[in-house]
Amino acid sequence: MELIPAVAAWALSSTCQSMVARDWLGGICPRRIDAEELSLRLSSSARVYLPGSDGFTRATTRWSVLDVPGVKVAAVPGTENDVAEIVRYANKQNVPYIAVSGGHGAITTVGKMQEGIEIWMNQLSNVEISDDGLTAKIGGGALSKSVTDTLWSAGKQTVTGGCECTSILGPGLGGGHGFLQARYGLIGDQFVSMNVVLADGTIQIIDKNSDLWWAMNGAGHNFGIVTSITSKIHDIQHPNWAYESFIFTGDKVEGLYDKINTHLLKNGTQPVDVMNYSFFFNNPDVDPTKPLIIIFIFQEGATAVDATYTASFHDLGPISTEAAEGSYLDLPVWTGNGNESPPCQKAGLKNIRFPIDIESYHIPSQRKAYDLFASATQEIPAFNNSLFLKGGLTYSVQGVQSIPSESTAYPFRGDNLLLAPFITYAPGEPDLDKKAAELGHALRNIIHEGTGRSEMHTYVNYAYGDEAKENWYGHEKWRQEKLLTLKNKYDPRRKFSFYAPIA
């Protein structure tokens, strides 16, 4: 009697040795990760962590705890080749895997990775400047601050995200916005070549001679694990920066966003040396019933922001103002994105965003969004620390728009502004996930209606996770077809399908 299940088990297990059968049988085939077997394949500097260990906790603690990957083993490659070995091992065992660098990816689709291997890239974080000083080789897991600091000490800089604790590749594979984009383009526009572990476990150099190059700048999370990049770097020309900030009460919504449109943004022509950043936030000490609005105006190469940009905001009657001068290195801290700032803490919160790229502020929509944000954060105190980010950071766009739109998979170079309602809350109360998603969608829909567009543009790196792939990668049919063709060629078994999957 016992033979039957034993025979059946043997038949299943030997069938599951075949990769084709494993793909077809999916969940029926057993998924087994032998941590010891895995470590034997890796270099001596690699680490393999199991649940319960400190290393595992460090590797897997994330910025947002909504829909997180289910990790059975955290593997920390010590060399670029280790990444390939881990991928080959996972493929052999039919186990899913996901690369993690800064752990700030918050799109809900990553939660579809269950019972798999996390490949934590943090040991691959070297930054090495080339002899000619034109490029740097940057490890696939390097974080913004280490890249900025290393380059800065050599008189160089490159485009990174505005947050010290996010990586270069997490943002860069989806385009990647940053303080210097007005001069040099997106993070991904800086890359000149990359070493990539593809879905079949081979390491390949991908550069402009490869058909995959186009996809890696905008949709790169779908095609492989980048173990290192060679990135353009630039001489520091304007080390100084200054900012002035203004806080307004909610009655100034119309006046404020009209002035931002007409005095700063000017339909995508905000000067390359200027940025502005504004958001709605609650501060019960100042006003217990209504959110306040803060706007920062930054200027590069200045010790004080030129009155040309600030005078009209003074005229509008802020309740407080502040000004400071410093250097490029101060920008993340000033904007609340430094390593010690709340957004860099992995504090067990659920953090979700609902991005939308637009051309300019539609004033009635700003009012409607403000009123909804005000009433919702009053009604649901758990959402009180949420923000309505205007422009995330409204970096100027000249460098981004100087690159032909069709030349990369990043689809929204024509937009001037990225808005992102950001709902943050502690897990616990029932229904909060649903209510947070409803609020985020409602706020975004208000902004979308104001654009008059039928299509919605939602920056992939801020996406919530339930958007259509056209919202992430562009509505043009040719873009979707090109991505699918490349996906079928480079990842036919859909191994890289957890971060905003294109298929």
Ligand SMILES: Cc1cc2nc3c(=O)[nH]c(=O)nc-3n(C[C@H](O)[C@H](O)[C@H](O)COP(=O)(O)OP(=O)(O)OC[C@H]3O[C@@H](n4cnc5c(N)ncnc54)[C@H](O)[C@@H]3O)c2cc1C
């Ligand atoms: C506080 C904060 C500030 C932000 N500021 C900006 C900003 O200024 N500009 C901007 O563009 N975005 C910004 N973002 C969004 C950011 O681009 C995404 O959250 C991004 O996913 C973070 O990357 P990470 O490495 O930290 O996260 P992770 O969760 O480690 O990575 C995100 C995803 O990227 C992929 N990935 C990571 N490393 C690799 C690799 N080496 N090879 C292949 N795939 C890899 C994986 O699919 C992973 O799921 C910000 C986010 C936060 C939370």
